[in-house]
Amino acid sequence: MTPTTPTIPTSPTRHGYFGPEGTFTQMALHAWAPAAGQEHVPLPSVEAALNALRAGEVDAAMVPIENSVEGGVSATLDALASGDPLVVVGEVLVPITFVLAARPGVPLGEVRAVGTHSHAWAQVRGWMGTHLPDAVYVPTLSTAAAAAGLVGTDGEQAAYQAAVCAPVAARNLGLEVLAEGIGDNAAAVTRFVSVARPGQLPERTGADKTTLVLFQRDDHAGGLLELLEQFAVRGINMSRLESRPTKSSMGDYCFSIDIEGHVLDERVGEALLGLKRVCADVRFLGSYPAAHGTAVRVTPHTSDAAFGEARAWLHSLRGT
Numbered sequence: 001m002t003p004t005t006p007t008i009p010t011s012p013t014r015h016g017y018f019g020p021e022g023t024f025t026q027m028a029l030h031a032w033a034p035a036a037g038q039e040h041v042p043l044p045s046v047e048a049a050l051n052a053l054r055a056g057e058v059d060a061a062m063v064p065i066e067n068s069v070e071g072g073v074s075a076t077l078d079a080l081a082s083g084d085p086l087v088v089v090g091e092v093l094v095p096i097t098f099v100l101a102a103r104p105g106v107p108l109g110e111v112r113a114v115g116t117h118s119h120a121w122a123q124v125r126g127w128m129g130t131h132l133p134d135a136v137y138v139p140t141l142s143t144a145a146a147a148a149g150l151v152g153t154d155g156e157q158a159a160y161q162a163a164v165c166a167p168v169a170a171r172n173l174g175l176e177v178l179a180e181g182i183g184d185n186a187a188a189v190t191r192f193v194s195v196a197r198p199g200q201l202p203e204r205t206g207a208d209k210t211t212l213v214l215f216q217r218d219d220h221a222g223g224l225l226e227l228l229e230q231f232a233v234r235g236i237n238m239s240r241l242e243s244r245p246t247k248s249s250m251g252d253y254c255f256s257i258d259i260e261g262h263v264l265d266e267r268v269g270e271a272l273l274g275l276k277r278v279c280a281d282v283r284f285l286g287s288y289p290a291a292h293g294t295a296v297r298v299t300p301h302t303s304d305a306a307f308g309e310a311r312a313w314l315h316s317l318r319g320t
């Protein structure tokens with residue numbers, strides 16, 4: 001699978017990304033925004049990238065949001081669900097392949113600790129269990145930071161002898177690849193999103209997604225059903241649903257949701273009106289072209305035309 005490149009709604013001049021150079025997020029940014037003259041700005045974490053965007057230091061930020069093996073990227077979901085509002089303006093899917101890299105001359109037998117990002121570690125556990133069952137895991141900010149830690153220690157020893165990273169990170173730093181294709185799932189894909197400050201709404205393409213965070217009014221029987229029926233009765237398919245703690249009190253959760261469709265679609269607009277009535281808060285995190293590019297299937301009675309006809313009928317009854 002090769003990365004998919006949807007249309008770019010704007011061409012920000014400074015596009016931040018979860019770096020440093022050699023992260024999977026940088027690969028996503030290369031696939032997403034090949035615009036000439038654009039500056040790519042590495043930032044050391046998801047939080048740093050989104051804070052730089054909120055502070056106006058960059059015009060957009062590329063961050064991972066979902067992995068086909070590990071699920072949602074909590075750092076991104078939480079940073080988007082709170083703080084100054086941001087919107088997703090596009091998504092890109094990147095196939096993920098991991099290598100185990102070390103300084104030249106260090107054999108596999110000398111590896112007692114392995115550095116990498118937590119999401120990468122979760123995806124190579126099976127390989128590690130078979131080949132390095134006693135290796136200690138050392139968490140690093142990113143896979144590329146783990147690789148850089150092996151060479152950038154000014155003569156000091158890193159806390160680990162090998163890193164799990166992208167092949168490009170190992171190559172850039174002159175590291176030796178001890179093993180390749182070490183991911184437990186060869187078909188692993190990560191979804192990355194380009195995020196901007198509010199005010200940008202990518203055009204409707206017919207193959208769009210909308211991302212929302214829903215906060216319930218109170219905890220009651222059928223509460224989640226009440227939210228989901230807003231989509232069901234309007235023929236809206238959901239492509240992701242996750243609950244995340246709001247962090248305000250124990251047991252208090254919000255729902256991070258992706259639906260098929262654009263806020264300019266009548267059925268999505270109507271669902272948002274319904275949600276606004278029943279939820280304590282609705283955070284709109286953007287409508288943007290889906291990376292797969294396949295048109296959303298719309299049943300005849302939930303098309304824009306059907307909503308328009310129904311509204312015209314109501315107006316005629318009211319004499320408005």
Ligand SMILES: O=C(O)C(=O)Cc1ccccc1
Pocket residue numbers: 018022023024025026064096117119120141142143144190
């Ligand atoms: O650390 C990286 O390289 C990232 O871009 C985050 C990440 C880590 C593991 C899988 C996908 C993305």
